[in-house]
Amino acid sequence: MEKTWRWFGKKDKISLPMLKEIGVEGIVTALHAIPNGEVWTLDAILDLKKYIEEAGLRWSVVESLPVSEAIKYAGRERDQLIDNYIVSLGNLGKAGVKTVCYNFMPVIDWIRTDLDHRLPDGTSTLFFDKIRFAYFDIHILNRKDAEKDYSQEELEKVAVLDSTITEQEKNQLIDTIIVKTQGFINGNIKEGDQNPVAIFNRLLALYSGIDRDGLRENLRYFLSRIMPVCEEYGISMCIHPDDPPCQVLGLPRIVTDTEDIRWILNAVDNPHNGLTFCAGSLSSGQQNDVPAMARQFASRTRFVHLRSTDILPGGDFIEASHLEGRGHLIELVKIFEQENDSLPMRVDHGRLMLDDAGKGYNPGYSFHGRMYALAQMDGVMATVRYLNEK
Template sequence: MEKTWRWFGKKDKITLSMLRQIGVEGIVTALHDIPNGEVWTLDAILDLKNYIEEAELRWSVVESLPVSEAIKYGSSGRDKLIDNYIISLENLGKAGIKTVCYNFMPVIDWIRTDLYHKLPDGTSTLFFDKIKFAYFDICILKRDNAKEDYSEEELNQVNALDQTITQKEKDELIDTIIVKTQGFINGNIKEGDQHPVAIFKKLLDLYKGIDKEILRENLCYFLNRIMPVCEEYGINMCIHPDDPPRAVLGLPRIVTDAEDIQWILDAVDNPHNGLTFCAGSLSSGIQNDVPTMARKFANRIHFVHLRSTDVCKNGDFIEASHLEGRGHLIELVRIFEKENPELPMRVDHGRLMLGDEDKGYNPGYSFHGRMFALAQVEGMMAAVKGLSKV
């Protein structure tokens, strides 16, 4: 597989020169300065592509060309937004960039409640605490009928937390769930926005009356509109699984398990309608057998995220070592090296370690933590290739 790295553009504190030195081959990036819904011009794409190539790397994957909320909930203005999306895809195709990772998660992308969960060895990692999330949902967001989504035992734990949580802890929970993990990805809410909870509630309101079936219909509408330009330029669209792969905040989620993925691939049965196989997102769903899913969908997987999680009985989950957890990354490397050894792969959600803590990296995107993970995965790849020659 091609060893790639998510890089956040020319302002990223991690430079392309640093990435060359640690064995990265391809870059996963986007035009982060362009607001959602606006056209990516050919000039802007070529400028960034040339900058990457001057560092003797290649722009392997776009992650992501964001799908505007209006496309997801199906507003009357979606056709103009899809037209812009098609022009951007056409320009990417003209520039020779052929793999686009995107998601169709309403309002909120990946969710964690703790960005600095301490581990016994002194490193820290990302963590999802179901009770803290329920507290945010019920007591901070005050979403209508939120209590119906939780068990009596969970509600009792939320009430107990309400007696001890401080205002600082509440503010940190808001910042973690709807600002820090979202602003650098989808732009709905960003650092410095006033009243983020109010903004977030307005975004949720856009999805009133939108259930799983309607969201699926809107995805199909979007995919059917863009498939002709994908066919013309050989562009592979790779939908990212929901993270976590379950319904949250009353919102529908449509990429949670093998059944969902099969539905999407069958509904728009075109080889350019494919999957980003994120082992971390999928492994955080206890319903998912990750290696089995990799084998099942191998021919429609165009991009791979290699990370792993451990899931607790109560629904909490934590980023696991790349050598451990429910992602079974060694087995995934074996599968992908056999089925499609040219797939672009990036490691994901590295720990904070060795001075990463004070560098201001985006959550989950540390330098040393991901470098360590890349070394682990590179070892797996070498072992798999070596065994195949025996």
């Protein structure tokens, strides 16, 4: 597998020469300065590609070319936005950048409630606390009928939390859930936005009346429109699973399990309609047998995120060591190496460790934590290749 690294452009605190030194081969990045829905020009793409190549690396994967909300909820401007997306894809194809990771999650990308969860060894990691998330949903967003999405036991725990939570903790939940984890990935809300809760509720309202089937059909429409340009330039579109892989905030989520992925790949049955196999997202769903899914979808997987999670009692989950947890990454490497030994992979959501803290890295994207995880996976890949050759 090709060792790649998610890099956030020329202003990233982690430089390309640093990545070259630690054995990275390919870069996963995007034109983060361009607002969602606008065209990525060929000149802008070539400029970034040249910058990467001058460091002795290659631009392996685009993550992400964002899908605008109006495409997902089928707004009036949907077709114009898809037209712009097609132009951007064509420009990427002309530049020779031909693997595109994207997601179709409404309003919110990945969700955590704690970005600095301390572990016994002194490192910290990302954490999802279901009760705190339910509190955010019910008492901060004040979403209509939110209580119906939770069990009586969960509601009782939310009530207890309501009697003790501080204003600082409430503000921290807002910042964590809808600002910090979203703004650096072309999100709908960014640092400095006034009243992010109001913005977030307006975005949720756009999906009123859109159910699971409706969102599926909007994805089918989008993929059908873009497949001709993908075929023309040999571009692989790789949908990312929902994170976490379950229904949240009254929104439909359609990339959560085996049945969902099978539906998507069959709905537009084209080799250019592929999958980003994110072991971390999939392993945080109790319903998912991650190695079995890897075997089933290996032939349509075009990009791999190697990370793992542990599910805790009550629906909480935490990022696991890259050698442990429900992701079973050693088994996944065996599966994907056999299918395609040049498949791009990147490690994901590394712990904060050593002097990572205070460096201003994006949540989940530390330097030393990811370097450590990359070294672990590099060793696993080398072992798998050695055993395959015997």
